[in-house]
Amino acid sequence: MRERTLLLGEQRGMVGVLTEPSAEVGAVDRPLVVLLNAGLLPRIGPYRLWVRLARQLAAEGFAVLRFDLSGIGDSEPRQDALGFEEAALDDIRQVLDQMARSRGVRRFVLMGLCSGADNSYLAALRDDRIVGIVLMDGYAYRTPGFYLRYFGRRLLRRRSWYSLGRLALEQVRARLPRVLGPAPMNPSVRPVPDYVRAFPPRAQVAAGLRSLAARGVHIYVIYTSGMDGHYNHRTQFLRAFRDVDFRGHLTLDYFAESDHTFTELRSQRALVEAVVAWTRRAFPAHIAVRSAEPQVRSG
Amino acid sequence: MTPSFFGPSARSLFGIYHPPVGRPARNRGVLLCAPLGQEAIRAHRALRQLAILLSRARYHVLRFDYYGCGDSAGDSSEGHTTQWLEDIATATAELKDCAGVNRVCWVGLRYGASLAVLAARGRRDLDSLVLWDPVVDGKAYLREVCAMHEQLLLEELGDRRRxxxxxxxxxxxxxxGFPLPRRLRDEIRQLDLLSIVDYPVRRVALVVSSTTPAYDRLRAHLSSLRLDMTYAHVPAEWNSDQVMNRSLVPMDLLQTIVASLAEAAA
Known part of the structure; x- marks a missing residue:
């Protein structure tokens, strides 16, 4: 395993670190894994988790790039006025283009937590070179089962009526057109950061997931209990997207004992182990031959 | 801004060199010594901004990650004080090499400030030390970060934590979120800045974002050492996940540090 620094993007203002496998384990044409910023956290990830993940994936034969989007971590801010999401997607496109040009990479797997999950999904919709995504605490949609579990667990608690009122208030807010802003992810814990996260309409995401499944994109969806205001069961994702045929490309996990940023070391170990195992399964060395490659869109 | 890995290949360190902006460049380098663990992540934006301000003040600046920290080699469980003192020496050599300077200043934050004090012993190339919210007493620091840890887990995990x-x-x-191996815990526990009298520098600046009895004691201790010592209390918040997520930097405090170095050089 070896690591080197890169200056990325058309202005070379984004800082990245490329972790490459040693020659013995490095398989030709395996996709490049790209780790995205989680919110405003620098590229090392929450608690340096992306560094550990990158190095363990490299031990499995994957090259891994972690980098800072413009204005985050060590990267220079952009000079244009693009919004957070459009700027992030353009940054990702520039980085992928650069890795394709300079290293001949033809396939990418994007991984991210929170806004990093959202950016992974949105980038995959736009870019056929992205053949896998790992979405950690990505968009979540409540189902009838969610409400049953949510209220079932709370009705016997002393503060149940407070919680009920809070959720009801959230529901009202969520239905109001942005006047009050989107429902906060976990309103009792943290103040709302500058970056405000909004989930697109479920039907829109369902259509997006259908298009990714049709392209054969491998999708690994992970939720933690840090999303328990929106997600509280391992299979809720499947229930929320019953109208999507994932064609066997979906893997789902629920880290019930972990918070949103995997603060405890045991949660970190479990996450890294799970993501490495999924990546190894989804992109085994033996399919990484040129004849099995998908067509790369030109232009 | 030039990111690179430097140092011995088995223990390579990640750093970013900020060259002086404008001429004439000062013939001084400034090394930024980061805090540990989550405090380093919380301080990242502030230290980057400080590096930019110092480079605009025509200093050569290097910020870097210790072994087992940030992008540097090593697992998070492998770092310890003895290694990090060596890393400060390695980074100083790298800064002098990049910049072509012979003399340097160190700015340390929290445990990074304490490391800077320990690493200064016996050196002859140091002009000044800036101690920003230094860890004065290792035992008190451990109590403080343990309390922060408990609070964070209670907030994040609620009933599951209880x-x-x-x-x-x-x-x-x-x-x-970071390992605290026994060796490091023991090293931190032994830290007592009030017992250190060897400051081979011309000037020490103590810059604090809050007032505490420990900082008062350190201020009195430094004053008793016949050093050119300055003290500044600049109220600021930087050490919380909330502030980190709001992407704020304590600009007044950073300006105070830059001014303090400029005064020292005058």
């Missing part, structure tokens, strides 16, 4: 044993400064194995 059934587990509370983190104790005596045997904590993880703090705020």
């Amino acid at each position: 059934h587990r044993r509370a983190t104790s400064p005596d045997d904590a194995e993880e703090i705020l």
